[in-house]
Each structure stands twice: as C-alpha cells, then as structure tokens.
Amino acid sequence: MRSKHARPWLLVILSVAGCSKTAPPPVPVPSAADSTSATVSSSAAGSWVGGSLHGNNTEGLRAYLRSVTEVTPKRFKLEWSPATVAFDRDAALRSLHSISRDGSVIGIASDDPAVAKLKPGSILWVWDVTVRKVQSLETRGDVTLVRTTPVTLNEAIPNAQIEFETPVNLSAYYRAKRVIPPDLATGALRGSSAPRFLRASLNGADSGGSSDAPPAPDDAGTADDAWYDEGMIGDGFSGEKNGWLFAVGYQARAEGITLELQAHKNEASDNIDARVRARVDLDGFNIAESLTISNGNVDAASTHFKNLNGKVHAQFLGRLGKPGSENFKIPVMKLPVSFNIPIPVGGVPFVVQVGTDFTVTVGLAGKNAAITVEGQTAFRGDGGFDYKETKASYSTQFQGDKPSIGDYKGFSLGVSAVVLGVQMPRLGLGLGLIGVSSVAYVDVINVITMTNGAAVGGLGPPCKRITYAAVGHVGIDTEVIPLPFAASEKVADALSPKREIFNLSQELLDPPIKMCEIH
Numbered sequence: 001m002r003s004k005h006a007r008p009w010l011l012v013i014l015s016v017a018g019c020s021k022t023a024p025p026p027v028p029v030p031s032a033a034d035s036t037s038a039t040v041s042s043s044a045a046g047s048w049v050g051g052s053l054h055g056n057n058t059e060g061l062r063a064y065l066r067s068v069t070e071v072t073p074k075r076f077k078l079e080w081s082p083a084t085v086a087f088d089r090d091a092a093l094r095s096l097h098s099i100s101r102d103g104s105v106i107g108i109a110s111d112d113p114a115v116a117k118l119k120p121g122s123i124l125w126v127w128d129v130t131v132r133k134v135q136s137l138e139t140r141g142d143v144t145l146v147r148t149t150p151v152t153l154n155e156a157i158p159n160a161q162i163e164f165e166t167p168v169n170l171s172a173y174y175r176a177k178r179v180i181p182p183d184l185a186t187g188a189l190r191g192s193s194a195p196r197f198l199r200a201s202l203n204g205a206d207s208g209g210s211s212d213a214p215p216a217p218d219d220a221g222t223a224d225d226a227w228y229d230e231g232m233i234g235d236g237f238s239g240e241k242n243g244w245l246f247a248v249g250y251q252a253r254a255e256g257i258t259l260e261l262q263a264h265k266n267e268a269s270d271n272i273d274a275r276v277r278a279r280v281d282l283d284g285f286n287i288a289e290s291l292t293i294s295n296g297n298v299d300a301a302s303t304h305f306k307n308l309n310g311k312v313h314a315q316f317l318g319r320l321g322k323p324g325s326e327n328f329k330i331p332v333m334k335l336p337v338s339f340n341i342p343i344p345v346g347g348v349p350f351v352v353q354v355g356t357d358f359t360v361t362v363g364l365a366g367k368n369a370a371i372t373v374e375g376q377t378a379f380r381g382d383g384g385f386d387y388k389e390t391k392a393s394y395s396t397q398f399q400g401d402k403p404s405i406g407d408y409k410g411f412s413l414g415v416s417a418v419v420l421g422v423q424m425p426r427l428g429l430g431l432g433l434i435g436v437s438s439v440a441y442v443d444v445i446n447v448i449t450m451t452n453g454a455a456v457g458g459l460g461p462p463c464k465r466i467t468y469a470a471v472g473h474v475g476i477d478t479e480v481i482p483l484p485f486a487a488s489e490k491v492a493d494a495l496s497p498k499r500e501i502f503n504l505s506q507e508l509l510d511p512p513i514k515m516c517e518i519h
Contacts, residue, residue: 050235050252053174053340055099055434061129064342064433065093068128071166071345078346079159084123085114085134088347092127097143101177103130103435106146115144123156124148127347129433131156150437158296164345165288165306168352171252175237176353176436178336237337240266242330248356250339256283259339259425261356265328272326274318274362278422278446282310287343287352287429288384303429303440304384304395312470314446315374316360316420323367325414332359332421338428340436351436353428359421365454366413373410373418373450375468375506377403383427383442383474383501394474394499398442403468403506410452410464417451441498445471453516463516469505473498 048064055061080086087095091112098107106124108115118124122134124146132148133155139145153160231239236249246263258281265274286306292299320326338355364371383398410416426443430436446468453463475498509516 048174049172051174053176053434055101055103058097061096061099062093065089065096065128068342068344069169069172070128071164071343071350073162073164073345075161075163076346077159077161078157078348080125080157081123081155083121084125084156085117087112087114087124087126089127092129096126096129099129099434101434103432104132104148106130106132106148107143108146110139110142110144118144118146123151125156125347128342128344128349130349131431153291153431154293154296154298157293160291160293162345162348163290165286166343167284167286168341168343170257170282170284170341170354173250173252173339173341173354175250176338176340176434177231177237178338231337236260239336241333241335244330244333246333246335248335248337250354256281257354258282259354259356261358261422261424263358271322271324272318272320272364274316274328274360276314276316276358276360276420276422278312278314278356278358278424280310280312280356280425280444282354282425283307285309285427289350289429298387300386300388302384302386304382305427305429305442306382306384308383308398308427308442309378309380310425310444311376311378312424312444312446313374313376314420314422314424314448315372316418316448316450317370317372318362318364318418319370320364320366320368325363325365325369327363329361330359333357338436342433349431349433351430351432353426353430353436353438355423355426355428357423357426361419362417364412364416366416369412369414369416371410371412371416371418371450371452373408373420373448373466374406375403375446375448375466376406377401377444377446377468377470377504379444379470379472379502383472385440385474385476385499394501396501398472398474398501400444400470400472400502400504402504403446403470405466405468405506405508408450408464408466408508408510410450410462412452412454412462414454415451418449420446420448422446422448440474440476442472442474445469445473447471461511464508464510465516466508466510467505469503471500471504472502474501475499 048060053060053064091114095109095112097109106126118134118137120134120136123131124134125131131151131153133151135147135149137144137146231237235251236247238245238247243266244263245266246261249260251258258279260279261277263276265272285308288304288306290300290302335355335357338353341352343350343352378401379399381397381399382395384395386393423443423445426441428438428441430438449467451465
C-alpha cells in the first residue's frame, strides 16, 4: 500500500579581532542585531543553502560566512587556551581558502599575519567554521595547508560559560558527506589507553586524530574536485553500498521537513526484488545547549532537543521470481550523508544534523515467495541529557506512540521472514562546518519483523506474525565521529553512549489462533 504522502521514487537517476594575538581575549556576546532573522534565503546565502557546501570553493565559504545567522546566547563567556590562534570573521573572509573533505586540512592564505603564529600543538579557531588542533603545516605557493586533528572543547576553552536556546531553521541546511578513512574502514582498534567513550569513530574504530600519515593530496581540496556533488540529486543524495542502491531526500515544508529513505537491492539477477522505504514528517523544534567548563574540567553540560513532534512510516517489499530460496543480511549501512543546519554562537560553529540509516535481514523460500509489510508510529516531547557533578540524567519527556501495523501480505512455499531496522530520524548536535564532530543526539529506531509460515496443504492456514517496535534513545555519540566535549574520566564514566527512553511495540497474528503463537 502506497502512502498518499509518498514522494516519487528517488532512485530513478541511479576568533576574535586581532588574529595575530596568540591568546585571544574573551569573545564579546553577539548582539540581538546580529540575529535579526533566522531565515536565510538561497539568493542571500549563495549556493550553500539547500546545496552541498564545497570545502574547496573559496567563494562558497565566503558566502556562508557572510550570510549565516548567529544565534544570540543567554550566557557567553569564553577564555581560550593560550595556544589558540584565532581568525575572526573578517580574517576568515579574507584568508580562508579551503577545507578538506573530512575537515582536517585547512587552507589559509600564507600572507595572513596569524599564519606565522601557527605551529604543531596550536589550536586553530576559524570563526563559525572550525576549532581543531594543529598537527603540521605545509606551504603550497600562496596557500598554507594546516593539517589538524580534533580537539576537545575543554582543552581549547579551559574556562567557559555557554548557554543558548534557539529554533532550528530546518530550511537553512546544506547537504554533507562523511569521509571514512581507509584505516578506519577495517574497524581495527589501535592501541589507546583512553576510554572508548573518547576514542569512538565512524565505525567504532579509534580515530583519535593521531595518525602520522598525512591526508591524501586530494583531501586538501582541488578546483576540479567533483566529490562533493557526486550522488547529489535534487534535494537529496543517492549512492550504492553493500549491494544496495539508496537515496535520501530532504524536503523543507512551512511547518518542518520530510526526510525520506528509499533503497533497493542492486542485483543483476531478476530472481529477487527487495525494497525499503521510510519517511519521517518532522515539525520544527528548538535546540538548547548549556556548558560550564572550569580550569579544563567539564562541570556541567546539557543538550536538549525541544518540542519534537514527528510521524514515521516504514515499509519493506521482497519477492522471488524463480524456484529456490534467497537469504541475505545487510549490516547497518552507515549511510555517509547528513543534512546540516549551522547554528553558530559567538563564532563557535555548532551544527544540528539530520540523518537516517537502516539494516535488513531477509529469507525468502520457494518460487514467487513474497513479503510486504508496513507500519507507522509517532513521537514527541523533549529529548536530551543533563550532566552535573559526575551525575547524569536523561529526559523522560521524549515519548512515542504505540506503533500500528498497516498493510501486509505474504506467500511462500517455505518459511520466509524479514527483519527491517530503520533509524528514522537521527538528530544530532555537533561542532564544525565540515567534518562535524558530534556531541549528543536523539533517535528513533524502528524495527519491523514479519514471519510467513509455509503454505502446506492440510496443516491449516499459513501463519503470519508481524511485530513493530519503536525505540527512542538519547545520548552521547560514540560511534559516528570523535566527541569534542568531555575529555575527563568522570564525564566518560557518568554518561553511557546512549539511554533508551521509550520502547513501544505492537504484535499481530494472522490468523489469530493458538497454533500461530510463538512461545
């Protein structure tokens, strides 16, 4: 059954002023005049709104710096590390040249006076763009490439009071792709004494930012680099991974957004057709952040996604065309795309990210075996966490509705089954314009299963068992990219990677008889 809201199939095409100072003074609180409107039009912002923000496009970066709206904080007092070399907005407009795909290599005009202050171990702060630690420098003509690694905020800003709350302007977004370094793709952990909470990366491997190997030359950004636009279609992104074609679309609406995922198995054989579709209609919400750092220690921190309200619809279809059986398992895809909404505060580049992911396991038995199933759920409330004096608490106001199971059909000569898991949506708060480091997130995991019994004459009707579980989480991101906030052991111990806030499920038996029950 096709939802009336379904969109067309997406896979058809498939520092502070005085940047020469080593230790910048406290940053002034941005005035209300700096944030007169949260709406940024495409014409005013150049090509970055609704498009892909190219780190190798100097004019595109300048368009972002000129047009992005600063958030007015409730409290804002920073004391930067003496190792900080700052590029304020004017300096960034004048001297920022490029940012590598993963955000680790920053190209800066060699004749900028502050470049002479940079050295390994410096903390580079580029207004509204990045906060990172310098690893090495390389001069290429009139541009100096500054190779960097992630830095925790309590190292960069040993004393800070930051507090803000703002509506998230979901229409002022840019599409972003994540880079998975080859040494992380293996998932092998390098030796490290740091807790896992601080060492996590794209796939659970230790990114640490401590590799001595310099980024590939292409990572520095070149004028003809088409990587940013590869896979970009209309208002979304398409690609292929793990033998599946997928597309993720993002559509801004007056009251919020619609995020849609569509995927199908890409196989030359015409024997199997497997498709996944999921959509969330998400209303506008607020992001609230509070952070207190004293003498390099995180004394208190909180992140809250407020006034959340969304509806999720998920669907699977699988069928065989020939005799035999097909079984496959697709692990979590780790889709390398997100939709980012910048919310800079006093030059600190906070970013809200919207994303999705999925995993599926399927077994189909017998000629013309087929399973189709769909369901929906809804969520609302306030998702977030609070940390103070070694104790953490998670919001209990993030709630979901009991899922409902919609249309379903099944036929198979043998027992067939599917387990579909969709992370829809995933909302995160991070730091950095390109190569965002995540801080905290909320998500809803939707798990739909269906088992279709064998159609064997004389043994009663084939049983169908369908379940739909919706699980809401709030937590600290330890799996996507390195955490930029807490470096102290007490925070690592106090905050688990994620906390389950709600877990609601629905089960349906067809026919609803005793022999179809599973014990």
